[in-house]
Amino acid sequence: xxxxxxILKSRIESGFYHALISNHYNSPLLAKTHASHSCxxxxxxxxxxxxxRLCNHEEEDCDLNNFQGLDFPGGRVAFxxxxxxxxxxxxxxxxxxxxxxxxxxxxxxxxxxQVNKETAVxxxxxxVTLQVLDTIFYEAQRQGRLSFYLTSTGEEAINxxxxxxxxxxxxxxxxxxxxxxxxWRGFTVxxxxxxxxxxxxxxxxxxxxxxxxxxxxxxxxxxxxxxxTQLPQAAGVAYSLKMDKKKACAVAFTGxxxxxxxxxxxxxxxxxxxxxxxxxxxxxxxxxxxTPITExxxxxxxxxxxxxxxxxxxxxxxxxxxxxxxxxxxAREMVIREQRPILVEALTYxxxxxxxxxxxxxxRPPQEIDHWRTARSPLRRFRKWVQRNGWWxxxxxxxxxxxxxxxxxxxxxxxxxxxxxxxxxxFSDVYxxxxxxxxxxxxxxxxxxxxxxxDFPVDVPL
Amino acid sequence: xxxxxxxxIGLASVFSSANCKILHPGSRRTLPERRVxxxxxxxxxxxxxxxxxxxxxxxxxxxxxxxxxxxxTSTASxxxxxxxxxxxxxxxxxxxxxxxxxxxxxxxxxxxxxxxxKVTKGLATKYGDLRxxxxxxxxxSFTGMAIGAAMTGLRPIVEGMNMGFLLLAxxxxxxxxxxxxxxxxxxxxxxxxxxxxxGVGKQLGAEHxxxxxxxxxxxxxxxMVACSTPYNxxxxxxxxxRSDNPVILFEHVLLYNIxxxxxxxxxxxxxxxxxxxxxxxxxxxxxYSRMRYHVMQAAKTLVNKGYDPEVIDIRSLKPFDLHxxxxxxxxTHRVLIVxxxxxxxxxxxxxxASINENFHDYLDAPILCLSSQDVPTPYAGVLEEWTVxxxxxxxxxxxxxxx
Numbered sequence: 001x002x003x004x005x006x007i008l009k010s011r012i013e014s015g016f017y018h019a020l021i022s023n024h025y026n027s028p029l030l031a032k033t034h035a036s037h038s039c040x041x042x043x044x045x046x047x048x049x050x051x052x053r054l055c056n057h058e059e060e061d062c063d064l065n066n067f068q069g070l071d072f073p074g075g076r077v078a079f080x081x082x083x084x085x086x087x088x089x090x091x092x093x094x095x096x097x098x099x100x101x102x103x104x105x106x107x108x109x110x111x112x113x114q115v116n117k118e119t120a121v122x123x124x125x126x127x128v129t130l131q132v133l134d135t136i137f138y139e140a141q142r143q144g145r146l147s148f149y150l151t152s153t154g155e156e157a158i159n160x161x162x163x164x165x166x167x168x169x170x171x172x173x174x175x176x177x178x179x180x181x182x183x184w185r186g187f188t189v190x191x192x193x194x195x196x197x198x199x200x201x202x203x204x205x206x207x208x209x210x211x212x213x214x215x216x217x218x219x220x221x222x223x224x225x226x227x228x229t230q231l232p233q234a235a236g237v238a239y240s241l242k243m244d245k246k247k248a249c250a251v252a253f254t255g256x257x258x259x260x261x262x263x264x265x266x267x268x269x270x271x272x273x274x275x276x277x278x279x280x281x282x283x284x285x286x287x288x289x290x291t292p293i294t295e296x297x298x299x300x301x302x303x304x305x306x307x308x309x310x311x312x313x314x315x316x317x318x319x320x321x322x323x324x325x326x327x328x329x330x331a332r333e334m335v336i337r338e339q340r341p342i343l344v345e346a347l348t349y350x351x352x353x354x355x356x357x358x359x360x361x362x363x364r365p366p367q368e369i370d371h372w373r374t375a376r377s378p379l380r381r382f383r384k385w386v387q388r389n390g391w392w393x394x395x396x397x398x399x400x401x402x403x404x405x406x407x408x409x410x411x412x413x414x415x416x417x418x419x420x421x422x423x424x425x426x427f428s429d430v431y432x433x434x435x436x437x438x439x440x441x442x443x444x445x446x447x448x449x450x451x452x453x454x455d456f457p458v459d460v461p462l
Numbered sequence: 463x464x465x466x467x468x469x470x471i472g473l474a475s476v477f478s479s480a481n482c483k484i485l486h487p488g489s490r491r492t493l494p495e496r497r498v499x500x501x502x503x504x505x506x507x508x509x510x511x512x513x514x515x516x517x518x519x520x521x522x523x524x525x526x527x528x529x530x531x532x533x534x535t536s537t538a539s540x541x542x543x544x545x546x547x548x549x550x551x552x553x554x555x556x557x558x559x560x561x562x563x564x565x566x567x568x569x570x571x572x573x574x575x576x577x578x579x580k581v582t583k584g585l586a587t588k589y590g591d592l593r594x595x596x597x598x599x600x601x602x603s604f605t606g607m608a609i610g611a612a613m614t615g616l617r618p619i620v621e622g623m624n625m626g627f628l629l630l631a632x633x634x635x636x637x638x639x640x641x642x643x644x645x646x647x648x649x650x651x652x653x654x655x656x657x658x659x660x661g662v663g664k665q666l667g668a669e670h671x672x673x674x675x676x677x678x679x680x681x682x683x684x685x686m687v688a689c690s691t692p693y694n695x696x697x698x699x700x701x702x703x704r705s706d707n708p709v710i711l712f713e714h715v716l717l718y719n720i721x722x723x724x725x726x727x728x729x730x731x732x733x734x735x736x737x738x739x740x741x742x743x744x745x746x747x748x749x750y751s752r753m754r755y756h757v758m759q760a761a762k763t764l765v766n767k768g769y770d771p772e773v774i775d776i777r778s779l780k781p782f783d784l785h786x787x788x789x790x791x792x793x794t795h796r797v798l799i800v801x802x803x804x805x806x807x808x809x810x811x812x813x814x815a816s817i818n819e820n821f822h823d824y825l826d827a828p829i830l831c832l833s834s835q836d837v838p839t840p841y842a843g844v845l846e847e848w849t850v851x852x853x854x855x856x857x858x859x860x861x862x863x864x865x
Contacts, residue, residue, distance in 0.1 A: 171614060173610070202647065203647050203649060204645060204646060204647040204649075205647035205648070207644055207645050207647065208645045212645065214645075214646045214647070214649060214650070215649070216646070216649035216650060221610075221613060221646075221650065222642060222645055222646035222647075222649065222650060224637060224638055224641070224642065224645070225637075226633060226637050226638075229606060229633065229634060229637065229638055230606075230610075231606070232600075232602065232603040232604070232605070232606025232607045232610070232634070233606045233607065233609050233610030233613070233634075233638070234610055235603070235606075235607045235610065236606065236607035236608055236609060236610025236611035236612070236613075236614075236616075236618070237610040237611065237613065237614045238610075239592075239595070239607060239610075239611050239616070240610070240611040240614040240615055240616045241614065242592070243564075243566070243592065243593070243616065244615070250610070262600075262602065263602060263603065263606065265600075266598070266600035266602060266603030266606075267603060267606070269598055269600065269603075270597065270598060270600065270603050270604070270607060273597075273598055274595070274597075428648070429643050429644045429647065429648040430643070430644050430682055430683050431643075431683065431685070431707045432643070432651060432705070432706035432707050435734070435781055436781075437781045437784075
């Protein structure tokens, strides 16, 4: 039984590490935890009975030969005569996986996935592009050229490193602070501008607020404003992928605030029960508009909630691009091979305001914001590592920033001057084919416009 | 491919008001033809498109179950087979699942238990428990899940154990189901069917007697239909599954055991069409779902008293079939609406507004609308009975209308 105890111990304590050891799954006592189901049946949820949670390894008389347990629905459970409440907070917080230190040095004995020059440079370039894009669009809103904008400042590593670790077939369900995924997959700066300005070239046809991007081509589901609604939908996407037996997964993002929504609970529970290949990535950036995480939940962050649903989870330093990349790669592989959900909590900081409708200096000290913007910046850290490898220079940095800045400014100018979507787009796509009642309403609107042309905006084609 | 095959056994007389739609040849991933496969089409040979009002409804196979007073709509000339309404729903579901491997079902207890009203009985054994999926109790969640699955190519059918529970799914239905096709610029389509029993049952209590069509009717982007007979239940189920729009199919708790003889051949009904149940001259009665039976009962009494009511089962709750309704109003000039919804904000309220707006000049009298009171449905049997419109009230209202 020592074998069992040691396996349990290592499993619990080394969290992420153990998962990469495939021997573990051959333990006879932990049968069938890894079967990737190729048939449509999923009624193997009697795993609870087989799972070696038979006894707490700290119990004195944990002896399988003399097992005395209670046989309730859900599996056997050892009993104890000592009334002990489980503490509301773990003795030690779940440790955070990171690989690069604050100065971009690889920490000794780190376990990580090697990144080649091409990927690393592409990652860094995309992070810079995202940062420049955010800055300029934000300023454009401030100047009154855009109605609304929301930055991902401080979370560039999460955005880009995750994107780099996924495959194009993986379907992404964003919250709203993940435009970097689109950027990595090929969404152009002009396309970003088109959506924000709602021009006729916007693939969303000008119907949504700025930053509510979506692209079927790039497997990125259109952003929907209500929080956490994408979590149950992710289970559905994963279900669809499972039915199609695709080697891809669904990836759903949330923030820390969204974990309070009912949909978070339901979505994770569903994915676990359904054995759906979803990766849940929670960007814990410390703030939900003005609500700090101490007022959002009382648990040890979000990673600890994984086990409550029977979901494997990991906590990673969201500002460490290399760690994020490695973790997501490993998680993705497990999600697809084992057809089960995984929860990744990426700790980070929301450097920008919640959006252009918010001024976060009202509820947090400007020095704190500044500290995270400079000393703890994910770009700074990654850049140091990339440059030290001889893959990047200051000159290239200046050149990149100048180029991107020009690109973004020009995209904005082009988008500003572009025509808006035509009036027909007000009525199309409500249904698959436009019904007569909407045709009538369109006719009625057009008649009104004809009668009062001076009240109708000039840049909207009829 | 759209070859026209008409069998010579007077198909026209078999089916009620039936603007049956041709089975779309271009559907994605259709399986090879089933062995029983006569495609019933309209006699004018046209391929009706989904939501395009006027072109669809002229002529063709309009007939007449109006001749019969009973709910049954088929004649003895065609063998057909007798089914109960829940079996008809299951047949429709099974045929569609056979035809298209993307169709799947999810809901509470739909799998090995067979569904609370046995609509999915046997399907899990046949198609596996992934395709007929039992879900945990989280309506918002499995509706959201269906939406996610639909956006990535599946055609899910969500079963609410009772329509009232779908109030928990309102966020997903309103903000995502109805909207995402539009807000994504047409990139993502959501061909889900959300179905379940609603309406006032026999002493089920207020929370289980909800009429959700009132609350949902405003949501842009969804379609709503209500079935009332085994014949239209199967036809509407199939049509809803094939539609690329999100469709909410309202069934009624008390109608699952209605028996009727339905055709053996495959048929689909048009989602946006009303059903002419009884042709008449004096006044039009518009109704749907269970109230259809109360109306027909009242109609019997009215006929004995010498009146000639025209009864239309509107079936399509969103959008209204203003073509059929309009023609009827233009003929009779009087309208009585009989519904189960509450007086405030129900289907009757919208229908009244719609008819007044469009056909005001044709009305000889104000529209009369009989609905339930604005009260939660009481548990006590007698009280409950008094919240639902009864045949006697319909007779009285009709007489008043015709004065």
